[in-house]
Amino acid sequence: MSLHLSNEEFFTGLTNLFESRKGKDHGAIYLVQKRLTYGQDAALEQQPNDGTTPEARPDEPLPILIRATNGKSRERASAKIKLSTVVEADALGEFFAKYAEICKAGMPTLKPRDKSKKKAKAKKRKTGTAVPP
DSSP: OOSSBOHHHHHHHHHHHHHHHTTOSSOOOEEEEEEOOSSHHHHHHHSOOSSSOTTTSOSSOOOEEEEEEOOOOGGGGGGOOEEEEEEOGGGHHHHHHHHHHHHHHHGGGSOOOOOHHHHHHHHHHHHHHSOOO
16 A cells, blocks of 8 residues: 555645635645655665765665645644655656646645734844944
C-alpha cells in the first residue's frame, strides 16, 4: 500500500483543500517540498571522505516529496487533511507547471496576514529612538 497519492490525485486534493478554505476568516494551508534520498546511508559509508558532501551532487536526479496540509492543530487532528505525492525528476517540469497554476488559483481564497501591527510597532521603535534636532 502506497502512502503517497498519484500526482493527479494530489492536484485534485490540493484544489479541494483551497476550495474548503473559501469564505473562512481563519486557517492556514502549508505547502512543503523535500528532496527524497533512497538508500543514501550505504552510499555514504562506501565513499571516501575527501571533504565534499556526496549529497550535494548525487549520481542520479532524486525525486521530490510534496506535502500539503490544512494546518489543523492537535486538538482538531481529526479534521486535519494531509496530502503528499512523490514527483520523479523527469516529471518535475510538468508537475510544477500544474502545481503553480493550482496554487495561483487558490491564493485569492487565503486571507493575507495582518502586518499593520508589526509595521506600526517598527515605526514607533524607529521614531522613538531618533533624537530631534
